[in-house]
Amino acid sequence: MTWLLCTRSALSLGCSPICTSRWREATVSADPATVAAALQVLAHLGVTLADLQSDTGAPAALPTVAEYLPRVVAAAGPGARRTYGTYWERMATAWGDWPLNRVAASDIEAMKQDMIATARSRRNSRNGRHAGEHVIAAARAFYRRAVADGLIDASASPAHRVAKPRRLPSTRRALTxxxxxxxxxxxxxxxxxxxxxxxxxxxxxxxxxxxxxxxxxxxxxxxxxxxxxxxxxxxxxxxxxxxxxxxxxxxxxxxxxxxxxxxxxxxxxxxxxxxxxxxxxxxxxxxxxxxxxxxxxxxxxxxxxxxxxxxxxxxxxxxxxxxxxxxxxxxxxxxxxxxxxxxxxxxxxxxxxxxxxxxxxxxxxxxxxxxxxxxx
Incomplete structure (x- = not known):
């Protein structure tokens, strides 16, 4: 592997073909035990010779929130789509052209506060608390799918760095x-x-x-x-x-x-x-x-x-x-x-x-x- 790197360096520096050919011959005649040891190290690191020889270039770009959302919806069950659908649409509207790794925990926190402030008042409402809880749950479900698909690391999920509101005790009771x-x-x-x-x-x-x-x-x-x-x-x-x-x-x-x-x-x-x-x-x-x-x-x-x-x-x-x-x-x-x-x-x-x-x-x-x- 060292001789291969030297060969590339020599060519880039304008060395003669004779010189480089000698390095190639040295590579071919390398000690088999040394080659085996090098391959074992590479295998331990999860790297192949093809990885070393290929030009990896820039890392693949992550999809945007709007691009990835259809995959999340398709993988969700009917209950999740019914509960989180509205909040996923809000995420696509607010951050649709953002790549997945651009959304920060503070963005999700801000959306939670906005949903709490604008929640409709119903018979069973709790001053928007449920809406705020659902925002975080929807964002966590979204990023949990991204983690499962290998797009981001679990530690990189912004939704899981936002604390859910503490659920209040239920007001339900047994009827007489x-x-x-x-x-x-x-x-x-x-x-x-x-x-x-x-x-x-x-x-x-x-x-x-x-x-x-x-x-x-x-x-x-x-x-x-x-x-x-x-x-x-x-x-x-x-x-x-x-x-x-x-x-x-x-x-x-x-x-x-x-x-x-x-x-x-x-x-x-x-x-x-x-x-x-x-x-x-x-x-x-x-x-x-x-x-x-x-x-x-x-x-x-x-x-x-x-x-x-x-x-x-x-x-x-x-x-x-x-x-x-x-x-x-x-x-x-x-x-x-x-x-x-x-x-x-x-x-x-x-x-x-x-x-x-x-x-x-x-x-x-x-x-x-x-x-x-x-x-x-």
């Missing part, structure tokens, strides 16, 4: 039986589809489904005989017990409104079209207009989930509540690994809550814990 009665009474006596609205409230109260999970339920996911609904949400799939009465109502609702194929969505409007998340928005807006305390506290479908899981935890323990909620992660102490409950325990809790027997329940029937209005 009287509050549940009021909410159900309004849903059953107002609106243009009281049957659908009553069914939605009962489904979420019994099952503690998230809104997205209920919207994803298909005809094939309903097992009327066993009182089960297959639920796909938050990247998990599980069977969730529901009362046989509710299972039958769900089946009649779906078939009466045009669900025929196994993959047809279960919850539907009167015109046969599948419902969307907007139905929930209209439902709670209408309830809030008639019950001021609902609007003032920002009560939503997730409060029904919180109410059900609180009751299950109080009466059946943390392990059953965790299974009822569909939580599969185990944050905190490793002790939570052993606090588990099976489908039969969840069915026991459901049976006790509704006062109705369930095929998978193992305990004797008990008196219903919920108001009658939620079970009609």
């Amino acid at each position: 039986p009287y509050e549940l009665e009021e909410i159900n009474a309004v849903a059953r006596t107002s609106g243009n589809d009281v049957i659908l609205d009553a069914l939605l409230l009962r489904l979420h109260t019994e099952s503690a489904y998230r809104r997205g999970g209920a919207l994803a339920v298909r005809l094939v996911d309903l097992d009327r005989r066993s009182g089960l609904v297959r639920l796909a949400e938050k990247g998990t799939v599980r069977w969730q017990p529901v009362s046989l009465d509710l299972a039958e109502h769900l089946y009649e609702h779906a078939h009466g409104r045009g669900a025929v194929l196994p993959t047809d969505q279960l919850l539907r409007y009167r015109n046969g079209q599948p419902i969307s998340s907007r139905r929930y928005d209209h439902l709670w807006k209408r309830i809030g207009d008639r019950l001021p305390w609902v609007a003032a506290q920002g009560i939503s479908t997730h409060w029904l989930r919180h109410t059900t899981l609180t009751w299950v935890e109080r009466h059946f323990g943390y392990g059953v509540a965790r299974a009822y909620a569909g939580h599969t992660d185990s944050p905190g102490s490793s002790t939570t690994t052993y606090i588990k409950a099976d489908l039969h325990a969840v069915a026991d809790a459901l049976s006790a809550m509704t006062g109705q027997p369930h095929p998978l329940a193992t305990m004797e029937e008990t008196q219903a814990a919920w108001p009658a209005a939620t079970r009609r």
Whole structure:
């Protein structure tokens, strides 16, 4: 390798061809042991002879934020696109022609503060805190993809040098039986589809489904005989017990409104079209207009989930509540690994809550814990 470098230097200095040819001969006749040792050193450094002989030139230019964003969006899941899409578009607008390594932590911090200051005020808003948190989360997801693609080093990500705002404690609480009665009474006596609205409230109260999970339920996911609904949400799939009465109502609702194929969505409007998340928005807006305390506290479908899981935890323990909620992660102490409950325990809790027997329940029937209005 030394002789090769000397050859290049000699040519650049105008040495005679005879001189350089002698150096080439010396290179050819080099000691094999020396050559082997040199190659071993190069291999240890991750360098090949081709790397030494090639003209590397200037390093490849990084793509700009606008150029790289489509790759990030294509690799993201539907949940990430829905949550971060707005913030990724803001990044492309503000820094679109900047290469990835030009964006600084202070730029992301400035965008966070701007989003906090201009966030819309909603029923569940926290003075823009969630918007600021989402800016950082979106930027981290963007640069995490750049790191995975080998474009930048993990230590060079500006998004990971910006601290997320500390998440405030949730204002949600368990609703009282009287509050549940009021909410159900309004849903059953107002609106243009009281049957659908009553069914939605009962489904979420019994099952503690998230809104997205209920919207994803298909005809094939309903097992009327066993009182089960297959639920796909938050990247998990599980069977969730529901009362046989509710299972039958769900089946009649779906078939009466045009669900025929196994993959047809279960919850539907009167015109046969599948419902969307907007139905929930209209439902709670209408309830809030008639019950001021609902609007003032920002009560939503997730409060029904919180109410059900609180009751299950109080009466059946943390392990059953965790299974009822569909939580599969185990944050905190490793002790939570052993606090588990099976489908039969969840069915026991459901049976006790509704006062109705369930095929998978193992305990004797008990008196219903919920108001009658939620079970009609």
